[in-house]
Amino acid sequence: MIHETLPSPPTYYEEVERKGYSRREFMAFVTTMAAFMGLENSAIGQVVHALETKSRVPVIWLHFQECTCCSESFIRSSHPIVADILLDKISLDYTETLMAASGVQAEEAMKHTMEKYRGEYILCVEGSVPTGADGVYCMIGGKTSLQILEEAAAGAKAVIAWGSCASNGCVQAARPNPTNATPIHKLLKGIPLIKVPGCPPIGEVMAGVIVHLVTFGKIPELDRLGRPKAFYSKRVHDSCYRRAYYDAGLFVESFDDENAKKGYCLYKVGCKGPSTYNACGVMRWNGGTSFPIQAGHGCIGCSEENFWDNGRFYERASAFAGFGIEANADTLGKAALAATGVGIAAHAIATNVRKHKLIAGKVQEGKISEKEFES
Amino acid sequence: MLRRVYVWELPVRFYHWLNALVMVALVATGFYIADPLALQSQREATGKFTMGWIRYIHFAAAYLFFFNFLARIYWGFVGNKFANWKQFIPVSGTFFKEMWTVIKMDVLMMKNREHMSIGHNALAGFTYFLTFILFLIQCLTGFGLYAAMSDWWFPQLFAWVPALFGGDILTRQIHHWAMWFFILFVVIHIYLVFYHDYIEGRGEISSMGGGWKFIEEEAFEKEHTHTPNPE
Ligand code: HEM
Ligand code: HEM
Ligand code: SF4
Numbered sequence: 001m002i003h004e005t006l007p008s009p010p011t012y013y014e015e016v017e018r019k020g021y022s023r024r025e026f027m028a029f030v031t032t033m034a035a036f037m038g039l040e041n042s043a044i045g046q047v048v049h050a051l052e053t054k055s056r057v058p059v060i061w062l063h064f065q066e067c068t069c070c071s072e073s074f075i076r077s078s079h080p081i082v083a084d085i086l087l088d089k090i091s092l093d094y095t096e097t098l099m100a101a102s103g104v105q106a107e108e109a110m111k112h113t114m115e116k117y118r119g120e121y122i123l124c125v126e127g128s129v130p131t132g133a134d135g136v137y138c139m140i141g142g143k144t145s146l147q148i149l150e151e152a153a154a155g156a157k158a159v160i161a162w163g164s165c166a167s168n169g170c171v172q173a174a175r176p177n178p179t180n181a182t183p184i185h186k187l188l189k190g191i192p193l194i195k196v197p198g199c200p201p202i203g204e205v206m207a208g209v210i211v212h213l214v215t216f217g218k219i220p221e222l223d224r225l226g227r228p229k230a231f232y233s234k235r236v237h238d239s240c241y242r243r244a245y246y247d248a249g250l251f252v253e254s255f256d257d258e259n260a261k262k263g264y265c266l267y268k269v270g271c272k273g274p275s276t277y278n279a280c281g282v283m284r285w286n287g288g289t290s291f292p293i294q295a296g297h298g299c300i301g302c303s304e305e306n307f308w309d310n311g312r313f314y315e316r317a318s319a320f321a322g323f324g325i326e327a328n329a330d331t332l333g334k335a336a337l338a339a340t341g342v343g344i345a346a347h348a349i350a351t352n353v354r355k356h357k358l359i360a361g362k363v364q365e366g367k368i369s370e371k372e373f374e375s
Numbered sequence: 376m377l378r379r380v381y382v383w384e385l386p387v388r389f390y391h392w393l394n395a396l397v398m399v400a401l402v403a404t405g406f407y408i409a410d411p412l413a414l415q416s417q418r419e420a421t422g423k424f425t426m427g428w429i430r431y432i433h434f435a436a437a438y439l440f441f442f443n444f445l446a447r448i449y450w451g452f453v454g455n456k457f458a459n460w461k462q463f464i465p466v467s468g469t470f471f472k473e474m475w476t477v478i479k480m481d482v483l484m485m486k487n488r489e490h491m492s493i494g495h496n497a498l499a500g501f502t503y504f505l506t507f508i509l510f511l512i513q514c515l516t517g518f519g520l521y522a523a524m525s526d527w528w529f530p531q532l533f534a535w536v537p538a539l540f541g542g543d544i545l546t547r548q549i550h551h552w553a554m555w556f557f558i559l560f561v562v563i564h565i566y567l568v569f570y571h572d573y574i575e576g577r578g579e580i581s582s583m584g585g586g587w588k589f590i591e592e593e594a595f596e597k598e599h600t601h602t603p604n605p606e
Contacts, residue, residue, distance in 0.1 A: 168541070223538075224534065224535060224538035225538055225541070225542070234523075235523055235543075238523075238524075244420040244421055245420045246426055247420075247423075247424055247426050247427040248416070248420040248421075248422075248423035248424060248425060248426065248427070249411055249412070249414050249423065249424075249425030249426035249427075249429070250414060250415075250416060250420055250423070251411060251413065251414075253413050267411070268410075268411065268413075272544065274543075275542065275543035275544045275546075275547055276543075276544075277523075277542075277543075301544060304541075304542045304543070304544050305541035305542045305544075305545075306541065306545075307544075310544045310545070311544070311548070316409065316410060317409070317410070317551075329548070329551050329552045329555065330409075330555075332555070333554075333555035333558065333559075336555065336559055337555075337558065337559065337562070340559055340562055340563060341562075344562070344563070344566045347482075347566075347570075348566075348570070350484055351484070351570065351573075351574065354484040355484065355574055358574060359573070359574060362574075362576050366576075
């Protein structure tokens with residue numbers, strides 16, 4: 001068997017050198033990553049040291065109900081070293097999309113990693129797990145996604161939930177969620193888990209998370225929803241370059257108007273930036289080229305929970321569940337207000353009818369007093 | 376003979392009118408935040424701050440609203456019997472009986488006998504209790520959203536709220552829906568204040584001004600307990 005003859009795994013830096021990168025390029029990579037991770041300058045040395053001395057961390061990357069956009073995003077992250085060392089070389093011991101092996105051999109490779117590196121490997125999960133109909137909606141090699149996930153997680157050091165599918169279910173979990181697609185944090189307990197939501201997440205963010213794990217040997221600081229703080233602590237709105245127009249109150253009213261041409265804020269055409277926590281405004285996409293808002297389209301909130309059910313993409317007010325798609329909170333509110341008005345009018349009339357004697361008595365009493373004043 | 380009773384002490388009146396003022400401000404600015412006007416301007420964006428000011432007013436009013444609300448809760452423990460928390464929370468059978476009486480009299484109009492509660496009647500008290508719960512929800516969701524925009528420690532105390540709802544989007548929707556409750560409350564509330572003033576003639580409307588209400592001497596003699604939750 002091959003794995004018995006494997007030499008001890010090389011360090012990351014050895015891999016970088018072997019690939020033909022210069023020291024300078026390596027340092028540029030580390031500095032970029034450190035900046036993305038929000039580390040202080042002094043920590044750069046630490047990262048360099050870690051990559052020079054630590055050998056590759058084995059990674060198992062599972063694909064369940066997903067579209068592979070996370071993998072696509074990852075392999076397109078801007079710095080070539082990301083793809084080269086983190087993907088080629090780090091060790092993707094098993095990933096359906098990119099590995100050369102297939103069938104029995106692939107399963108064998110995974111089993112091998114799971115046994116040999118028990119407690120050491122990182123488990124990356126892309127996609128949600130369908131638990132409906134006993135899991136038949138997504139089976140690989142005769143096992144349900146849930147079985148595969150549980151087996152792989154049992155020996156993992158940490159789990160990364162890539163993308164919105166693994167973090168919150170994404171489109172498969174949208175109402176009525178026919179396959180009962182379930183995000184993985186609901187299925188795994190008692191294991192460190194990092195959610196990296198987004199549809200897909202930004203490639204540099206994914207690389208940053210992995211570099212952090214490799215460098216510091218522990219998961220990055222997470223926020224209340226389990227996302228790395230370095231990338232998800234600010235709203236898109238807070239780093240949006242159109243923010244000045246928002247504060248000024250100048251908005252695009254429709255995508256083809258003059259305001260859209262001027263680059264006004266996209267809030268009124270449904271931008272979810274004010275409620276979405278992500279790094280798009282800072283890191284942007286495709287090597288810092290652009291991001292949706294820069295391209296003139298509002299943020300759709302793809303990294304937020306249940307974003308497919310969180311209202312429409314091109315409207316601010318969202319439909320009110322159960323009342324038809326045209327009814328939002330304000331239409332219902334106005335109807336309730338009208339009903340209240342009618343109710344009040346009816347009550348006022350009824351009062352004057354039913355309590356006629358009482359009111360007449362009071363009027364009488366008042367009039368008598370008035371008369372008495374005159375005399 | 377009408378007997379004068381000091382019902383609403385100054386802190387209650389102060390609370391009431393400050394609350395009414397900031398509530399109007401919060402609803403108005405809240406609507407604007409939810410659906411801003413289509414402004415046009417030739418100026419540079421940096422020279423304008425319309426949305427900024429509206430939000431500023433919303434947040435300033437929000438602070439007033441919250442601390443005013445806290446002050447009222449405090450007064451519910453140290454104020455007079457008409458301001459006491461027992462006026463709001465049904466903790467006795469008498470409270471429920473009185474609520475039923477009020478419903479028969481003022482809602483179903485089955486009875487004509489004057490109900491001579493002098494503070495809040497039981498049904499009104501209970502409605503305010505529900506309103507206070509909504510106040511709380513509005514403050515929790517509001518400050519929860521605000522936490523992301525502020526560096527001060529106080530709003531950070533509420534940062535767990537959006538996490539509870541899985542994020543800001545749903546939190547914001549709840550915040551928006553709850554607004555409609557306040558709008559309906561205010562409309563009905565003002566109507567009922569006028570209604571009671573009209574059919575009872577005991578200075579209901581002006582009571583939130585000077586604090587006085589009036590009760591017939593015989594009624595006062597007959598019913599010594601004028602709170603729905605007597606000790
Ligand atoms: C009676 C009380 C209140 C009413 C009626 C009210 C109403 C509203 C409405 C309608 C919105 C717009 C929501 C949307 O986008 O659809 C809003 C936004 C907001 N409100 Fe309130 N609100 C109240 C109290 C508060 C309080 C106590 C706070 C605490 C700080 C608060 C903080 C906020 C924040 C942070 C936003 C989001 C603003 C933004 O993202 O620019 N609100 N409010
Ligand atoms: C935005 C508008 C208003 C709001 C939010 C509001 C809210 C409230 C609340 C919360 C209470 C309970 C007071 C307590 O014991 O703490 C109350 C009582 C009262 N309010 Fe208002 N109010 C508003 C407008 C008015 C107006 C316009 C009047 C008319 C004069 C009025 C007259 C009264 C009176 C007389 C009471 C005590 C009567 C009772 O127990 O039912 N309010 N109001
Ligand atoms: S375009 Fe969206 S994110 Fe940018 S300022 Fe406007 S609302 Fe905020």
